[in-house]
Amino acid sequence: MELRQSIQHQIKDYLIITLGLIIYSISVTCFILPYEITTGGVVGFGSVIFYATGFPIQASFFILNAMLLILAIRTLGWRFCLKTIYAVIVLTVLLDLVQKFMLHYGAVHSAEFVLSPKGFPQIVKNDAFMSSLLGATLNGIALGIVLLNNGSTGGTDVVAAVVNKYKDITLGQILMFIDIFIVSSSIFVSGTSVSILLCSYCTLIVTSLMVDYVMDRGRxxxxxxxxxxxxxxxxxxxxxxxxxxxxxxxxxxxxxxxxxxxxxxxxxxxxxxxxxxxxxxxxxxxxxxxxxIGVFGEGFDRIRAKAKKSTPVNDDALKEQKAIDVASKVIDKPLE
Known part of the structure; x- marks a missing residue:
């Protein structure tokens, strides 16, 4: 009975993760790529390469994640990486399919839409900021859905998890540092304008807020x-x-x-x-x-806290304190 319930929960997790990945791929293709906005993570890194060279995002996304996962499996174990591997494969396929569909749709209906330099139709015409807000909102919802069901889209999540295991730095701090670096690099690599760069930073902030909102509501x-x-x-x-x-x-x-x-x-x-x-x-x-605010324990969230590193004992200070204690007992008077 327990095995059956476990299998049902796993199937449910994978189905909901797939839904989140579908939303994410549609969001990136329809609202982010047409204005050459850069997001965080490996998808954002892949988009910088795509804007500069035309190399497909899904290809760089898959290659980079494959390299990171090979390095991470030994550190984080198969259990963490299994759903990440699934998400990477599915998202790679979805990005490819949705991009092909939108490129075809843009070519057929070119008279109705403004096309980006790469041929993607601008669903939100001539408004990069609104497009970035819509894309960031959907990205945050999608990532929140994936994370709520113990999934991960890989990439910088894997890097952050590895660093967090050995260094006392929070996942949020690591991810924010990496994402800011990726977005900032777009102005040098792909020649992004300042206005689009600002839209990219807004995308980072809104995505982060939406992920937190979805996670808080779900938990x-x-x-x-x-x-x-x-x-x-x-x-x-x-x-x-x-x-x-x-x-x-x-x-x-x-x-x-x-x-x-x-x-x-x-x-x-x-x-x-x-x-x-x-x-x-x-x-x-x-x-x-x-x-x-939070409930931790069986049936709810796990307690996640890293033990503080113990401070090495100073032998000289310990001996000095023992001497003071002995002297205090002899004269029956506390010494400082």
Whole structure:
């Protein structure tokens, strides 16, 4: 039974990751490439090469990721890299297919659209800033969907994960440094104008904000306090939904009546089911629901914290402190 559920969860993850990759490939091709805007990551690096030389983005994306993954497998292990390998292969194919479709569509409907130097139709006509905002928003949503389902698009994510494993630097700091470097390089490599460079920086910021928004919404949890005479029936029903319940003793101070209180934490998307259970079992129950900043543990997010490096012991200082302690005991008076 557990194996079957695990397989179902894995299939669900891969399907949702694929949806995120489809959105990402459409966003890049329809809103980013027509104005030669540069994004972060390996796709952004590939776009810089594409604008300068015409070498396909999907080819450079695949080659660079293949090299990075070969180096990362030994450090991060197959478990981390498996979904990344899947995402890299699927995104490479999707970028190729969507670009071919848009180039063909632009050629057929050239009278209706302004075409970029590479032949991509400008869906948002003559407005690079609005196009960059739409592209960044969709990019952030797509990447958030992928990350929420334990996926990764590879590239700079892999580099950041490797560096983070050995250095006390956050993933966000590493990714931001790499992305700023990639975007800044476009003005020298492909001759990007200052206005497009500013649009590229806006794309980075909006994408980052949207990723955080999607991740926070997807991981948001809520806490319930339930006061009910039918607490046993409610607790049993909630437990069947594979969520734990804590029962504590409470007392109504106005009536001095002892009452059991149920406490539980669930994902925000599961709160509707909890309300339905309460409504069906005890419509008279008193319920308090609050948002929580984070929940860590079984069934929720894992605790992610790196242990601080221990400070080497100074032998001379330790000996000096021991001598002071001995002298203090002899004269029965604290020494400084």
């Amino acid at each position: 948001q949890s809520v806490q319930f306090f339930i006061f009910s005479q039918k607490y046993e029936e409610l607790a049993n029903a909630i437990t069947k939904t594979h969520r734990g319940v804590t029962v504590i003793d409470g007392e109504g101070w106005f009536t001095h009546t002892e009452r059991k209180v149920l406490i539980l934490l669930v994902k925000r998307r599961e709160s509707t089911n909890i309300f339905r259970l309460i409504q069906s079992i005890d419509p008279q129950a008193f319920v308090s629901q609050t948002k929580v």
